[in-house]
Amino acid sequence: MELSESVQKGFQMLADPGSFDSNAFTLLLRAAFQSLLDAQADEAVLDHPDLKHIDPVVLKYCHAAAATYILEAGKHRADKSTLSAYLEDCKFDRERTELFCTEYQNNKNSLETLLGSIGRSLPHITDVSWRLEYQIKTNQLHKMYRPAYLVTLNVQNTDSQSYPEISFSCSMEQLQDLVGKLKDASKSLERATQL
Amino acid sequence: MLLELSEEHKEHLAFLPQVDSAVVAEFGRIAVEFLRRGANPKIYEGAARKLNVSSDTVQHGVEGLTYLLTESSKLMISELDFQDSVFVLGFSEELNKLLLQLYLDNRKEIRTILSGLAPSLPSYHNLEWRLDVQLASRSLRQQIKPAVTIKLHLNQNGDHDTKVLQTDPATLLHLVQQLEQALEEMKTNHCRRVVRNIK
Numbered sequence: 553m554e555l556s557e558s559v560q561k562g563f564q565m566l567a568d569p570g571s572f573d574s575n576a577f578t579l580l581l582r583a584a585f586q587s588l589l590d591a592q593a594d595e596a597v598l599d600h601p602d603l604k605h606i607d608p609v610v611l612k613y614c615h616a617a618a619a620t621y622i623l624e625a626g627k628h629r630a631d632k633s634t635l636s637a638y639l640e641d642c643k644f645d646r647e648r649t650e651l652f653c654t655e656y657q658n659n660k661n662s663l664e665t666l667l668g669s670i671g672r673s674l675p676h677i678t679d680v681s682w683r684l685e686y687q688i689k690t691n692q693l694h695k696m697y698r699p700a701y702l703v704t705l706n707v708q709n710t711d712s713q714s715y716p717e718i719s720f721s722c723s724m725e726q727l728q729d730l731v732g733k734l735k736d737a738s739k740s741l742e743r744a745t746q747l
Numbered sequence: 748m749l750l751e752l753s754e755e756h757k758e759h760l761a762f763l764p765q766v767d768s769a770v771v772a773e774f775g776r777i778a779v780e781f782l783r784r785g786a787n788p789k790i791y792e793g794a795a796r797k798l799n800v801s802s803d804t805v806q807h808g809v810e811g812l813t814y815l816l817t818e819s820s821k822l823m824i825s826e827l828d829f830q831d832s833v834f835v836l837g838f839s840e841e842l843n844k845l846l847l848q849l850y851l852d853n854r855k856e857i858r859t860i861l862s863g864l865a866p867s868l869p870s871y872h873n874l875e876w877r878l879d880v881q882l883a884s885r886s887l888r889q890q891i892k893p894a895v896t897i898k899l900h901l902n903q904n905g906d907h908d909t910k911v912l913q914t915d916p917a918t919l920l921h922l923v924q925q926l927e928q929a930l931e932e933m934k935t936n937h938c939r940r941v942v943r944n945i946k
Binding site: 626629664667668670674675676677678679681682684686690693694695696697699702703707718719720721724726727728729731733734735737738740744745 | 861864886887901912916919920933941
């Protein structure tokens, strides 16, 4: 894990009981996790009365250091020993190290889900809707009598948050072809998971 | 159901009895080609010179014939109705038979061409798929994230379009289930009844 000097300095400040008493430490730690993981968190996360006595510049600095470290640890799937080693290097005592590791463990799943969802990928199919119609005539052609399907795929773009739709028509034979191919794919998937 | 032919249309078709059947058959061929690929003025000029008439006359004759064929094909009129509709033009027995044959021979193809004129959405052409497993990304290492990548081939008005999409295993199963239900629907009593009764 590549961590900058400012992260280390921030943690060294957090380690010092003179700058952060036990209560303040816990609050700041929780605030760091909250601002990363809680979608509704706002800037007031550091506005707790028990943190008022600490210099706001120091608060922000340490909050940023903690958040940066948490993200790096999550990205690399750091285990407890990696965490403990780094924290002890920053002069954390046993109690604070334990506290950090416990908080990290509690939030690990949410953190990994969040990190996993960041990134570019192809437009993602989320749902399908279909319509069966019986075509009887057009203004160019009377007496048609042909069934047809209209299929709409709901698609989600990861980066633009837009929801375009892909619609297409197909005959019964074409839909059978489509379903057949999708079934092949899912059978392949099943076989692959059993290996 | 009889075809209603306008006066102008009858005028254009009036040219046909003035030439022999081989020429009418040729005009028929030109008419169908017109529907397949669009008009070709040079052909009209060539024919006009050979027959010693104006190219306008030839053009009207071909267009009249084309319209006769497309209207008959569109409405899918029966042989009897076609014969009765053409009867009012006062053509010879031989010419009437020729026109009927022209209609029956080309009806299917003309209907296919006409069906392409309907408003349409992209239609399904083919589907290719691939299984992928995401192992890591810039923001998270050591992942095992299965995905199915799909290339959907669509056609619209002759243009070929492809869309590359992705989905997860759960959604794939959902898609298969939903679309199988769609196929099952055609076999239900309701649909069978509709298909049987609307003709």
